[in-house]
Amino acid sequence: MPQQDDAVAAPPALPATGSVPGTAADPRWRRILARDATADGQFWYSVVTTGVYCRPSCASRPARPENVRIHDSLAAARATGCRPCRRCRPDEPPKAARDAALVARACRLIEAAEEPPALEALAAALEVSPAHFHRLFRAATGLTPRGYAAAHRARRLRDTLAGSRSVTEAIFSAGFSSSGRFYEAADGLLGMTPGAWRAGGAGQEIRFALGECSLGAILVAATERGLCAILLGDEPEALLRDLQDRFPRARLVGGDAGFEALVAQVVGFVEAPRLGLDLPLDIRGTAFQQRVWQALRAVPAGETVSYTDIARRIGMPAAVRAVAGACAANPLAVAIPCHRVLRQDGALSGYRWGIARKRALLAQERDTGEGRLERIPIGQDRLIG
Numbered sequence: 019m020p021q022q023d024d025a026v027a028a029p030p031a032l033p034a035t036g037s038v039p040g041t042a043a044d045p046r047w048r049r050i051l052a053r054d055a056t057a058d059g060q061f062w063y064s065v066v067t068t069g070v071y072c073r074p075s076c077a078s079r080p081a082r083p084e085n086v087r088i089h090d091s092l093a094a095a096r097a098t099g100c101r102p103c104r105r106c107r108p109d110e111p112p113k114a115a116r117d118a119a120l121v122a123r124a125c126r127l128i129e130a131a132e133e134p135p136a137l138e139a140l141a142a143a144l145e146v147s148p149a150h151f152h153r154l155f156r157a158a159t160g161l162t163p164r165g166y167a168a169a170h171r172a173r174r175l176r177d178t179l180a181g182s183r184s185v186t187e188a189i190f191s192a193g194f195s196s197s198g199r200f201y202e203a204a205d206g207l208l209g210m211t212p213g214a215w216r217a218g219g220a221g222q223e224i225r226f227a228l229g230e231c232s233l234g235a236i237l238v239a240a241t242e243r244g245l246c247a248i249l250l251g252d253e254p255e256a257l258l259r260d261l262q263d264r265f266p267r268a269r270l271v272g273g274d275a276g277f278e279a280l281v282a283q284v285v286g287f288v289e290a291p292r293l294g295l296d297l298p299l300d301i302r303g304t305a306f307q308q309r310v311w312q313a314l315r316a317v318p319a320g321e322t323v324s325y326t327d328i329a330r331r332i333g334m335p336a337a338v339r340a341v342a343g344a345c346a347a348n349p350l351a352v353a354i355p356c357h358r359v360l361r362q363d364g365a366l367s368g369y370r371w372g373i374a375r376k377r378a379l380l381a382q383e384r385d386t387g388e389g390r391l392e393r394i395p396i397g398q399d400r401l402i403g
Contacts, residue, residue: 076106134167
């Protein structure tokens, strides 16, 4: 299959074409033509004319089927006397596995560094070019190296703030070399002051509003940074308790006139999803959850996908259960449209806000009509201590 550029000795003698069952009739031949990476490790093939053996996903120019022999094992491919292809390197782990190992090494380097390492320094340590490394890292994680470093530092900071004796101790435990550098980044990392974070959100103001839409009760809440919750349910009181549990020491303020426009945008999206939603999302989750949620937001209204589809889209086809877990942890109904995810057989699966609402949302997205919403104003502030 591959046409090697380097000069080589005459290829080893292989069985005559007529003595080998027709390769073109072998169902594995179609997978070779498709360069099917999922077939890697299941079988290998050798090429009579070039004297090399390859993995099914090899990107080289296809050989004629009569010159190809398919082997059930790597040992059988080697036994032909052919040499390994220099392009697909069949004796080594698949490219996806090699790339994943490199990215994992990069993550360990980032996590071990006191300061976020420069792109060039990371690439040099991994012996790849900065541009290639940046593309590879983003494809594998959904984040840039700098974004991963920020997320890791934020996660460490949240963990250490909760159990540290002081904010200063948490700052240095999280890897900041000085308190000045930390305070420069604190708002972006926490969304509030470190002291407020340690105190369970004490002193923070979260505006919210409850309403009724075609799917039942809806709660919309936001900090000054953006949305922090869109909740759906049967009872408004249950939604408010959910918000209180999320932010146990924050000051929850009932929706005011200035909150009306934001609520209208959210409600409009619930009732007519094709309008889209361009709002800042104050969501905090793991890097994996962020990747899943980002992939969900790319699914157009009116379309559905499976958990397997999402796992493939984020480059982790084996992480189907983890994808389902990220969907279940989604705090922003509709804005992050986990209702568009179905089981592999097309059946409706579990939905945090109820199967009936999931079915109704999907039906609405197939309908061009705009629903109806009646707002329930909240006329008093709630102080949760």
